[in-house]
Each structure stands twice: as structure tokens, then as C-alpha cells.
Amino acid sequence: MKQRIADILLKVDKPARYCGGEFNTPEMKRNAKLNFLMCFPDVYEVAHSNLGIKILYYMLNARLDTKCETCYAPWHDLAEQLKQNSIDLFSLETQTPIKEFDVIGFSMQYEMSYTNVLYMLELGNIPLFRNERNESHPIIVAGGPCVINPSPLVDFIDVFSIGDGEDAINQLAETVVYCKDNNFSRRKTLEEISKINGMYVPNVNTTARRAVVDNLDTAFYPTKIQIPNVEAVHNRAVLEIFRGCTRGCRFCQAGMIYRPVRERKVETLKKYAKELIINNGFEEISLSSLSTCDYPNLKELLRAIKPVCDEYNVNVSLPSTRIDSFESEYVSKARLSSLTFAPEAGTQRMRDVINKNVTEEDLFRSLKYAFERGYSSVKLYFMIGLPTETDEDIDGIIQLAKKIKQFYKANATSKKPLSLSISTSTFVPKPFTPFQWEAQISISETERKQFYLKDALRPLGIKYSYHDSRISRIEACLARGDEKLGKVIYKAYKNGCVFDSWNDFFDYQKWVDAFLSENLTIDEYASKIDTNKTLPWDNIEAGVSKEFLLLEREKAYKGILTDDCRNGCRNCGINASFKSSFNANCKGGAGS
Amino acid sequence: MIVLCKYTKLGSASLLPHLDVMRCIMMAIRRSGIKVKFSEGYNPHMQLYFNQPLPLGIESQCEYFYAITDLDAKTFIKKLNSQMREGISIVKAINLNGDPKIAKNMRFADYLCTMRDITYANIVDKEINKLLKSNEYTVTIKKRNDETVKEIRNMVKDIKKLDDLSYCFTLSCGNENLRADVLINEMLSRNNVNTNERKFNIIKTNTYDLNGSNIDELFN
Numbered sequence: 020m021k022q023r024i025a026d027i028l029l030k031v032d033k034p035a036r037y038c039g040g041e042f043n044t045p046e047m048k049r050n051a052k053l054n055f056l057m058c059f060p061d062v063y064e065v066a067h068s069n070l071g072i073k074i075l076y077y078m079l080n081a082r083l084d085t086k087c088e089t090c091y092a093p094w095h096d097l098a099e100q101l102k103q104n105s106i107d108l109f110s111l112e113t114q115t116p117i118k119e120f121d122v123i124g125f126s127m128q129y130e131m132s133y134t135n136v137l138y139m140l141e142l143g144n145i146p147l148f149r150n151e152r153n154e155s156h157p158i159i160v161a162g163g164p165c166v167i168n169p170s171p172l173v174d175f176i177d178v179f180s181i182g183d184g185e186d187a188i189n190q191l192a193e194t195v196v197y198c199k200d201n202n203f204s205r206r207k208t209l210e211e212i213s214k215i216n217g218m219y220v221p222n223v224n225t226t227a228r229r230a231v232v233d234n235l236d237t238a239f240y241p242t243k244i245q246i247p248n249v250e251a252v253h254n255r256a257v258l259e260i261f262r263g264c265t266r267g268c269r270f271c272q273a274g275m276i277y278r279p280v281r282e283r284k285v286e287t288l289k290k291y292a293k294e295l296i297i298n299n300g301f302e303e304i305s306l307s308s309l310s311t312c313d314y315p316n317l318k319e320l321l322r323a324i325k326p327v328c329d330e331y332n333v334n335v336s337l338p339s340t341r342i343d344s345f346e347s348e349y350v351s352k353a354r355l356s357s358l359t360f361a362p363e364a365g366t367q368r369m370r371d372v373i374n375k376n377v378t379e380e381d382l383f384r385s386l387k388y389a390f391e392r393g394y395s396s397v398k399l400y401f402m403i404g405l406p407t408e409t410d411e412d413i414d415g416i417i418q419l420a421k422k423i424k425q426f427y428k429a430n431a432t433s434k435k436p437l438s439l440s441i442s443t444s445t446f447v448p449k450p451f452t453p454f455q456w457e458a459q460i461s462i463s464e465t466e467r468k469q470f471y472l473k474d475a476l477r478p479l480g481i482k483y484s485y486h487d488s489r490i491s492r493i494e495a496c497l498a499r500g501d502e503k504l505g506k507v508i509y510k511a512y513k514n515g516c517v518f519d520s521w522n523d524f525f526d527y528q529k530w531v532d533a534f535l536s537e538n539l540t541i542d543e544y545a546s547k548i549d550t551n552k553t554l555p556w557d558n559i560e561a562g563v564s565k566e567f568l569l570l571e572r573e574k575a576y577k578g579i580l581t582d583d584c585r586n587g588c589r590n591c592g593i594n595a596s597f598k599s600s601f602n603a604n605c606k607g608g609a610g611s
Numbered sequence: 612m613i614v615l616c617k618y619t620k621l622g623s624a625s626l627l628p629h630l631d632v633m634r635c636i637m638m639a640i641r642r643s644g645i646k647v648k649f650s651e652g653y654n655p656h657m658q659l660y661f662n663q664p665l666p667l668g669i670e671s672q673c674e675y676f677y678a679i680t681d682l683d684a685k686t687f688i689k690k691l692n693s694q695m696r697e698g699i700s701i702v703k704a705i706n707l708n709g710d711p712k713i714a715k716n717m718r719f720a721d722y723l724c725t726m727r728d729i730t731y732a733n734i735v736d737k738e739i740n741k742l743l744k745s746n747e748y749t750v751t752i753k754k755r756n757d758e759t760v761k762e763i764r765n766m767v768k769d770i771k772k773l774d775d776l777s778y779c780f781t782l783s784c785g786n787e788n789l790r791a792d793v794l795i796n797e798m799l800s801r802n803n804v805n806t807n808e809r810k811f812n813i814i815k816t817n818t819y820d821l822n823g824s825n826i827d828e829l830f831n
Contacts, residue, residue: 020622020623025623025626026808026809028626028668029626029667029668029809030807033628034626034667034668035626035627035628035631038623038626038627039623040622040623040624040696040697040698041696042635042638042639042694042695042696246635246638246696248626248627248631248635249627249628249631250630250631250634297642297644298642299638299642300637300638300639300640300641300642300694301638301641302641330644331641331644332641332649332655332657333641
């Protein structure tokens with residue numbers, strides 16, 4: 020490690036975040052033609068829990084002409100030290116200043132990390148605004164779910180990689196190497212990049228189509244993963260069993276923008292699972308997807324990986340377990356304690372509105388199974404502020420909690436008292452969902468509902484937690500924001516907003532001031548949008564058609580369900596606009 | 612049976628906190644496929660026993676842990692070293708029948724301290740003379756919002772000058788612990804040197820029990 024950097028690391032908290040040397044780090048090529056930096060605009064422990072950047076990091080390093088390093092948002096103390104000592108933000112693997120890379124990619128997983136992109140660029144001594152960068156600066160690329168609406172970030176980002184990164188980023192690497200070999204200018208390089216499927220280059224192309232990997236089974240997947248120096252938030256091996264979701268919950272952006280569902284074959288997954296266990300040494304492997312229990316061969320997969328899990332003392336976790344598909348028999352036996360479900364809404368009416376195709380009966384069936392096997396702790400996630408919600412729906416949450424308490428008494432085999440936790444988040448309307456035109460409820464209304472729940476649940480001995488309504492408010496603005504928000508994000512950053520997703524650092528007033536300074540208001544961005552109005556993300560072709568979204572919206576108001584598209588095509592638009600992917604993956608497609 | 616291991620913590624690994632070093636070794640054992648004993652009960656975990664934590668930023672050639680296993684020490688070293696991150700590697704291992712109680716028995720350690728500049732070495736020379744001649748010497752220990760003054764003369768067993776810039780400090784370690792970096796910073800700050808910037812490098816090189824026997828004798 021460079022002595023100067025080693026010395027400043029001694030002055031900061033958790034220096035192991037920044038010192039590199041992680042086990043399973045690929046060899047860093049000395050004479051790579053392309054030097055790529057993969058950034059995550061949050062701290063090390065959060066970044067190391069993200070699968071997307073790991074896939075791309077190992078994929079790029081597997082290229083003979085490319086070296087890919089990493090850099091994550093430094094904590095405030097290191098930022099201070101970097102400034103005081105005039106040291107530019109550096110990569111973790113070789114401590115190279117980030118401005119010396121050819122391409123810097125940011126993974127945008129949540130809107131509240133936008134200011135951290137500016138924070139990292141500024142610490143790296145790279146101009147924040149796209150139009151201030153010249154031939155000497157890296158090309159700044161942003162990918163991840165947030166950039167499905169690139170508008171709020173167009174002032175800062177040179178290239179948006181929309182959709183799946185496996186093919187698109189590979190082609191980007193190919194293109195940049197070609198452009199460097201031919202001494203192309205920055206402008207010419209950006210023009211070449213804009214020709215790649217999934218790439219949106221502001222000022223070069225005006226529209227873009229989401230990149231979709233048709234066959235996930237043959238897509239690159241790394242099974243040797245960097246072992247973080249300090250424990251990551253999700254300290255486990257992750258196996259992505261499929262991408263996309265067929266359920267069609269109307270609030271869920273991921274369920275819409277990752278369509279169609281693309282599954283890996285069970286044989287491929289068995290191989291990857293074994294490699295992940297043997298190569299990394301985690302205590303736990305997570306079979307990850309948006310709705311893991313929908314994987315048709317889940318039992319076969321669990322059965323197949325059990326011997327290797329037992330041999331290496333590895334537990335299996337199944338995230339996103341739906342209450343109608345609880346498979347506890349295969350989940351870790353070691354911690355028969357906590358079970359998490361997300362009914363999302365308290366009444367059947369509300370669950371029908373959001374197309375959460377589960378009933379109270381489903382929930383209690385799963386709970387009976389769990390309680391009889393010794394589970395004594397249940398966590399439930401709900402959303403408040405959903406379209407058409409009334410106080411009756413909020414009461415539904417309380418009634419459900421009461422019923423669960425009684426049900427536990429009647430069915431529990433554990434001697435422990437029931438630990439019931441309820442958590443609510445505020446509905447945030449997101450682009451490319453049937454609820455994209457809906458308003459978010461006001462902060463005061465959110466707080467009224469939160470306090471109502473708090474007052475009712477806590478006397479019952481139920482733990483209740485809720486998201487900061489003001490963070491959800493800004494999230495709603497940024498998620499559906501237009502290009503005018505670039506200046507707001509810049510002002511907020513200059514006002515001191517960084518790490519906005521961290522409750523301790525989020526400062527709502529600074530955001531209010533930033534909006535006001537641009538003569539904009541938060542309320543106008545969080546309010547209802549006319550369905551005839553052009554949306555800031557209309558230039559992006561995500562796959563789901565506006566007609567489908569409008570139809571789903573109408574059905575929501577009537578409380579009509581749309582069935583899971585594993586049972587037949589619902590004509591969401593993928594069948595028309597992404598035919599090859601549809602044919603290969605969907606029921607009704609040629610491959611089904 | 613147990614396998615007692617002596618391992619290094621060098622280079623960037625010196626910035627890893629103790630709990631993460633433990634996690635790092637546990638994961639390496641898991642990767643290596645070595646079978647070691649797990650605790651029984653509700654939440655089984657790998658049974659590994661370590662000596663006291665090393666302060667962040669201090670390198671070491673002599674850290675210890677043991678695992679309960681039937682594997683012979685030679686195979687243990689070979690399998691495990693292929694799975695270690697840079698800076699952490701096992702340099703010695705031996706099969707023993709009982710608990711060597713390293714953490715309990717460890718009383719002193721040698722620290723090889725190298726000053727980065729002769730000016731600072733001269734200051735340290737002067738302070739070492741004062742310290743060795745006196746029966747008292749205090750250091751100020753700073754923690755976030757707290758400062759305490761501690762008498763440490765009895766915790767300094769020996770100091771040898773090795774060359775113009777280097778010294779071997781033999782200091783108490785274990786339950787009664789004196790950090791080499793704290794002592795040198797004290798010597799410098801008594802002479803108005805700003806110790807915000809690091810002026811030296813330190814490597815822990817040997818550890819001893821109460822009788823002055825090197826812990827390494829366990830490996831003979």
C-alpha cells in the first residue's frame with residue numbers, strides 16, 4: 020500500500036474498508052488497454068452486498084484487455100482526510116486516483132445515493148458536470164434500476180447503461196478499447212457507445228431501449244467473490260436463480276423493469292451453488308431473486324445442494340419468501356427463530372388493489388406451519404399511503420397483528436412468547452409501474468398514519484418501526500424527476516447532502532432549500548401526474564407498454580386481480596417489443 | 612487434539628480489526644475443507660481460540676490461534692495457507708493435546724520500531740535514556756473524548772537500540788498491555804513533535820510468557 024495512503028487510513032474509522040487485499044481479488048493486469056473503475060455510491064459494507072457490481076467486476080476482469088478495480092463512497096472521516104492532505108479518491112485494488120481510469124461505472128440502486136455520486140466525483144477531482152469534462156477525464160457511466168429514469172442525472176452522467184449489464188458493459192468495454200486503439204476523441208467515443216443496445220448517451224441519442232439478456236443460463240456469473248475485509252451488511256454467498264418476476268404487483272418497479280422472468284437451469288445452479296460454497300467460505304448461501312419460491316425446481320435445487328451445505332456447514336436462506344410459498348423444511352434449521360413476510364397491505368381489498376395475490380388464509384397457513392415447527396418470531400412488512408388507501412386499511416394491519424397473536428397462542432410449540440415486529444414504508448410511485456402516475460401521500464398524512472399504528476401496536480407488545488417519511492418524499496421526487504432536478508441534486512449536494520439514505524445524515528430542510536432555489540417545490544414532484552402528460556422517462560423503452568400500465572391502473576381502482584404470468588401471457592408489452600426474450604422465456608413464447 | 616498456529620498480520624492486513632481477522636481465518640478454514648470442531652447447541656459456530664487483539668496499524672509476525680481438529684499440523688498449514696488473504700499466513704503449526712493457554716500466559720512482546728527520520732530517532736534516544744534511568748514514566752492515552760494518564764514504567768521490560776533508526780521495545784502485553792505506538796508517540800510529543808502524522812513503523816516480532824520463554828518454544 021502507498022505509505023501516504025496507509026498513514027491517513029490510520030486516522031479514520033474502519034480503515035479496512037479502504038486498504039484492499041480482499042481474498043479472491045483477481046490479478047490486476049499491468050498493461051490493460053481499458054482501465055475500468057466500478058463504483059458504488061455507498062459505504063463498503065453496503066457495496067459488498069450488491070450482486071450487480073460483482074457480476075460486472077469479474078466479467079470485466081475476465082477480459083484479456085481490461086482491468087477493473089473498485090471504489091466505494093468513503094465515510095466522512097476519510098473524505099476529510101483526503102481533502103486535508105490533497106489526496107484524490109483512489110481505487111481499492113491499486114490505490115490509483117480515480118480520475119486516471121478510462122471509464123468509471125456507478126451502480127445506482129436507490130435514488131437517495133444520487134448526491135454520493137457527486138461526492139465521489141468531487142473527491143476524485145473530476146468535474147461534476149458532464150459538459151465540463153474533456154479528453155483527459157474518464158467517461159462516467161451509470162447503471163442499475165434507478166437509471167430506468169435517467170433524467171435527474173443527465174447533467175452529471177456521460178452514459179446510462181439501461182437494463183442488464185452483462186452484454187451491454189462487455190460491448191462498452193469492446194467499444195472503448197477500439198476507440199482508444201484508433202485515437203478517437205471523447206465525442207466520437209461517446210457516439211460509438213451510443214450505438215450499443217441499452218446505452219443512452221445524453222446529447223448523442225435521444226432514446227434508448229433497455230438491454231435484456233435473453234438467456235440468463237449462459238450469461239456470465241462469478242462464483243469466486245471478493246471476501247470483504249469488514250463484514251458486509253449481507254454476509255453471504257448469493258446465487259441469482261432467476262431475474263424478473265411474474266407476479267405483477269402494481270407498486271413494484273423491479274417486477275416491471277426486469278421482465279421477462281429468465282430462469283437459470285437447475286443443473287447450472289447446482290454447479291454454481293457448489294462453487295460458491297467451496298470458493299468463498301460463507302456461512303450462508305442465499306438463493307436470490309425477486310420471488311424465490313416461484314422457482315419451479317426449487318425443491319430439486321435445495322435437495323441437490325444439501326450435501327455440500329452440510330459438508331461445509333453452510334445454511335441456506337430464501338429471501339423474498341411469499342406468504343403463500345413458504346418452504347421452511349429446507350431453510351436453515353439452525354435458527355428456528357425469525358420469519359419474515361410481506362403482506363404489504365392490511366386488508367384484502369387493498370392487497371387486491373396492488374395485485375398482491377395473497378390472502379389472509381395463505382398467511383395463516385404458512386404461520387401454522389411455522390409455529391408448529393417452533394418459530395416464535397415473525398416480522399411483517401407493510402406499505403402505507405398506497406393508492407385508494409383508507410383508515411380501514413390501516414386498521415386492517417392492526418387487526419391482522421391481533422389475530423396473529425391469538426393464532427400463536429393456539430398453535431405455538433415453542434415456549435417462548437411471540438415476538439411480532441411490524442414495519443411500514445411509505446409508498447413511493449416509481450416509473451414504469453401501473454402506479455407511476457399516482458400521488459404520494461403528504462408527510463403529515465404519513466405521520467398521522469404512522470402515529471396511529473404506533474399508538475395501536477405498541478400497547479399490544481408489538482414492535483413497530485417505520486421509514487422516515489421525509490426520505491420517502493425526496494425519493495419520490497428523484498424517482499420520477501425530470502432534467503430540472505439535476506440542479507436541485509447539485510444544490511442539495513453543495514448544501515451538504517451526502518449519505519441521504521442514512522437517517523443520521525439526511526437533512527430534509529437542505530433538500531427543501533435546494534428545490535426552492537430552483538423555483539421548484541417538492542410537492543409538485545410528489546403529486547399525481549396526468550396520464551396524458553409526457554413523462555420524463557418516456558424516451559426509454561423498458562418493455563412494458565403504457566397501455567398495459569394504464570390497464571393495470573384501471574384494474575387496481577376496481578380491485579381486479581391480474582394473474583401471475585407464469586400461468587399465461589398478460590400482454591404486458593414484452594411479447595411485442597422484446598420478442599426474442601419473450602419467445603425464449605415466457606409462457607406462450609416459442610420456447611415454452 | 613488441537614492444532615496451534617502462529618500466523619502473521621502484515622501489510623494491509625494490519626488494518627483489519629481483530630473480529631474480522633477471526634472471520635477471515637474462519638472463512639479460510641471453511642474454504643480449505645478442513646474439518647474443525649463446532650460448538651454444539653442452538654447456533655453452532657467454529658471453535659477457534661485467539662490471543663489478544665493487536666492494535667490497528669501494527670504489523671505482527673507472531674499472532675496465535677488454535678483449532679480443535681484431528682488433522683496433522685503439516686497438512687493443516689498447507690491447506691489453510693492456500694486460502695489466506697495477503698498478509699495473513701501461518702508460519703508454524705503443531706499438534707498438541709491440551710489447551711496451551713496462550714492468551715493467559717502471554718506477558719511480554721518484542722516490537723521492532725523503525726523511525727522514519729533520524730531527527731525523531733534522536734528524540735526517542737533521549738527519552739529512552741530518561742525512561743530507563745527513572746522509576747516512573749507516564750503516557751497519556753487518548754480515546755475519542757477521553758484522556759487518561761497511565762504510569763507505565765513497570766510495563767517496559769527492555770529497550771535495545773538496533774541501528775540508527777531502529778529499536779526493539781520489550782513491553783507488557785496481554786491483560787496488562789502497553790502499546791508500542793502509544794509509548795513512542797508519548798516520547799515524541801513530550802518533545803513538541805506533532806504526532807498526528809505517523810513517524811515510525813512497528814512490527815511485533817516475539818511474544819514471551821511470565822518466565823521469559825518465547826511462546827514459540829511450544830512449537831519445538
